[in-house]
Amino acid sequence: MRRIGIAVLGTGVLTALLVAVKSQLPAAVPPAAATRPSGPSTAHAPAVASQPAPGVRVVDPSRMMDGSHLGAVFTNPFGPVQVRADVRGGRLVDVVTVRLPTAAARGIEIGMRAAPVLRAQALERQSADLDTVSGATYTSDGYRRSLQSALDAARTGRPAA
Numbered sequence: 661m662r663r664i665g666i667a668v669l670g671t672g673v674l675t676a677l678l679v680a681v682k683s684q685l686p687a688a689v690p691p692a693a694a695t696r697p698s699g700p701s702t703a704h705a706p707a708v709a710s711q712p713a714p715g716v717r718v719v720d721p722s723r724m725m726d727g728s729h730l731g732a733v734f735t736n737p738f739g740p741v742q743v744r745a746d747v748r749g750g751r752l753v754d755v756v757t758v759r760l761p762t763a764a765a766r767g768i769e770i771g772m773r774a775a776p777v778l779r780a781q782a783l784e785r786q787s788a789d790l791d792t793v794s795g796a797t798y799t800s801d802g803y804r805r806s807l808q809s810a811l812d813a814a815r816t817g818r819p820a821a
Contacts (some may be wrong), residue, residue, distance in 0.1 A: 738767030741802030
């Protein structure tokens with residue numbers, strides 16, 4: 661029994677050590693990033709180019725109308741998700757979560773954990789092309805779709821459906 665305890669402890673320590681060492685290593689540069697021209701326009705771009713998710717369009721920020729634009733409500737098995745996009749100077753300056761799932765404690769927990777991550781991505785990327793938060797697939801999808809409808813409303817100047 662003692663050997664098993666030491667083996668488990670040793671594995672945990674080894675894992676922690678590997679994580680610590682890996683976090684200190686410089687990030688590997690993907691081959692596509694090595695050929696990309698560097699300059700001020702790519703300074704904040706992600707190193708890996710990704711395609712927008714199906715149904716998500718990257719919005720030209722210079723074409724968005726200033727104001728608060730309410731996104732459509734998208735319901736998932738845990739409840740509704742809705743966001744409001746605030747645009748100033750043609751740029752997305754804030755994304756406010758209007759509705760998150762409240763049907764169950766787990767849905768509330770997931771929404772409260774995922775919303776700040778999704779908001780930060782939206783403000784950084786200036787679009788609804790967001791990564792799915794692990795463990796919050798339905799909430800991430802609803803957030804992404806509601807944000808896209810709000811950005812579409814900002815671009816057309818019409819209220820979101």
